[in-house]
Every structure is written in C-alpha cells, then in structure tokens.
Amino acid sequence: EPEVTQTPSHQVTQMGQEVILRCVPISNHLYFYWYRQILGQKVEFLVSFYNNEISEKSEIFDDQFSVERPDGSNFTLKIRSTKLEDSAMYFCAVRDSLWDTQYFGPGTRLTVL
Amino acid sequence: AQSVSQHNHHVILSEAASLELGCNYSYGGTVNLFWYVQYPGQHLQLLLKYFSGDPLVKGIKGFEAEFIKSKFSFNLRKPSVQWSDTAEYFCAVTLNSGGYQKVTFGTGTKLQVIP
Numbered sequence: 001e002p003e004v005t006q007t008p009s010h011q012v013t014q015m016g017q018e019v020i021l022r023c024v025p026i027s028n029h030l031y032f033y034w035y036r037q038i039l040g041q042k043v044e045f046l047v048s049f050y051n052n053e054i055s056e057k058s059e060i061f062d063d064q065f066s067v068e069r070p071d072g073s074n075f076t077l078k079i080r081s082t083k084l085e086d087s088a089m090y091f092c093a094v095r096d097s098l099w100d101t102q103y104f105g106p107g108t109r110l111t112v113l
Numbered sequence: 114a115q116s117v118s119q120h121n122h123h124v125i126l127s128e129a130a131s132l133e134l135g136c137n138y139s140y141g142g143t144v145n146l147f148w149y150v151q152y153p154g155q156h157l158q159l160l161l162k163y164f165s166g167d168p169l170v171k172g173i174k175g176f177e178a179e180f181i182k183s184k185f186s187f188n189l190r191k192p193s194v195q196w197s198d199t200a201e202y203f204c205a206v207t208l209n210s211g212g213y214q215k216v217t218f219g220t221g222t223k224l225q226v227i228p
Contacts, residue, residue, distance in 0.1 A: 033215065043157070043203065045215040056215060091157065095214065100145060100164065100207075102216055106156035 004105035006092050012111045016081050021108045023075040023092030031095035032075045033102060034067065036060070036088040043091065049075065082112045115140035117204050119219035126194050127227050134189040134222050136204030146187040147205040147216070148178055157203070163187065174198070199226045 007022045023032070034046040047057040049067050066078045079086055092105040120135035138144060148160040161172025168180040178189045187204060204219040 031214075035216070042220040043216075043218040045217065048215055058215075093216070100214070101147070101159060101162055102207075102214075103159065104149075104157040 004092055004094055004103060006090075006105040006108050008108060009106065010109045010111070012113065013082055015084055015112055019079050019082055019110060021077045021079075021090050021092075021110070023077075023105055024073060025075070025092075025094045029094040029096075032067075032069070033093040033095070034077045035091045035093060035104075037091065037107075038085075038088040046077075046090075079110075082110075084112050086110060087112045115144065115206055115208060115217050117206050117217055117219035119202075119204050119222050121222045122220065123223045123225070125225045125227065128196055129193050132189070132191040132194045132198070132224070134202055134204075134224070136187045136189065136219060137185050138187065138204075138206045139185060140206065140208065142208060145207045145214075146178075146180060147207075148172065148176070148187075148189050149203045149205055149218075150200045151203065151221075152200045160189070160202070194224070194226050196226045196228045198224060200224060 005024045011019055013019050030050060032049040035043050036046055037043045045058050047061045047067055048055045064080045069075045087110055089107040089109050091107045093102040095102045117138045146163040149157045150160045151157050160176050161170050161178055163170045163180045171177045176191050178187055180187050201221045201223050203221045205216045207214040207216055
C-alpha cells in the first residue's frame with residue numbers, strides 16, 4: 001500500500017487567514033486528490049489533479065481553494081481566506097493506477113477560529 | 114451522480130458476535146466498490162475492494178463483502194468481531210468508466226465492540 005504523509009497534522013488559524021496543507025506521496029503517482037470530512041459528516045471529494053492540472057472539482061472547491069504540485073513532490077491545498085466552515089479533516093489521496101485504488105494520508109485537522 | 118447509503122450509523126456488538134453492515138449504491142453503470150476503515154485516531158485504510166469477477170471478496174482481518182448487482186448492494190460481513198474492530202467503516206464507490214475517478218463515500222457506520 002502506497003504511503004502518503006501529510007503536514008501539519010493539526011493547523012489552527014484565524015478566520016480570513018491563508019493556510020497551506022501539504023501532502024507527500026512516498027512513491028511516484030500521477031493522480032492526486034483532496035477530500036475533506038467535517039466533524040460528524042461523511043468524507044467529501046474536493047478536487048482531483050492529474051498531469052499538473054485539475055481534472056475535476058466539486059462545488060465545494062470554489063475560488064478560495066487552489067492546488068498545485070510546485071516541486072514535483074509535494075502536493076498542496078491552499079485556502080486563501082479561511083472561513084469557520086472550512087474547519088474539517090482534510091485528506092490527501094493518491095491513486096494506484098495499476099489497481100485503480102485510492103490510498104489516503106493521515107489527514108490534517110484544520111480548525112478555523 | 115452516484116451516491117452511497119449506509120443503513121446503520123452506529124452498531125454495538127459484543128465480542129464474537131457476527132457483523133453485517135449494509136451498503137447500497139445508486140448508479141446505473143459499472144462501479145468499483147470499496148470498504149474503508151478508520152480506527153480511532155488513524156487514517157482511512159482500505160479494507161477490501163471489488164472490481165469484477167467473484168462477487169464475494171475477502172479483505173484483511175477476516176472481513177468479506179458480497180456484491181449483489183440486482184440489489185445494488187455491497188454489504189460487509191465478519192463472522193466473529195473482536196474488540197480491535199472498533200472503528201468507523203465507510204462504503205465507497207468509484208465509476209468504472211475511466212476518468213479521474215473520485216471516490217464517493219457513504220456516511221459511515223461506527224462500530225463499537227464491547228469486550
């Protein structure tokens with residue numbers, strides 16, 4: 001199973017601040033995803049990223065969100081101006097193209113005050 | 114758009130009891146089906162998956178699931194649960210149609226196993 005690490009494990013920020021969440025896949029992967037899970041709710045798809053561009057995004061992924069893979073390794077999710085409702089666990093996932101399965105990182109808990 | 118429903122939100126069992134967690138999906142085409150587990154304080158881990166072939170799939174830790182196409186179901190089973198199975202279980206689906214295949218999750222079932 002591919003390993004995925006995420007940093008930080010917990011981020012506390014003030015409303016209106018920018019945050020960057022990082023994902024580091026251990027192996028080489030082509031497909032990357034971000035999901036979020038608001039406390040007590042289900043895991044929701046945010047965005048998929050392939051070949052250095054967004055391939056699909058949900059209605060949650062508005063202009064406040066952006067993703068990039070700046071150095072060919074880290075895969076980042078940026079929230080430009082955080083809102084209270086952005087408080088959630090954010091999971092990065094990579095897709096094993098051979099077995100068509102997504103593997104998830106440990107998540108970053110984002111708390112917006 | 115595809116959707117996944119899990120019937121039980123919270124299940125409490127004694128050790129050695131049998132487990133069955135329900136999962137139904139709605140989508141007219143071909144899907145890939147998954148069960149993920151999230152142990153307390155840990156990340157989502159793949160328990161088992163079904164793409165094609167034998168509709169009864171076996172996963173890790175003694176879990177199995179059966180795909181019944183006519184019922185759009187993919188129920189998770191384990192003959193005898195252990196305290197260490199206490200976790201939240203998520204049924205999930207991706208479309209088997211190529212593309213970038215986002216995962217659509219069910220709402221999850223919290224399983225509590227009492228020693």
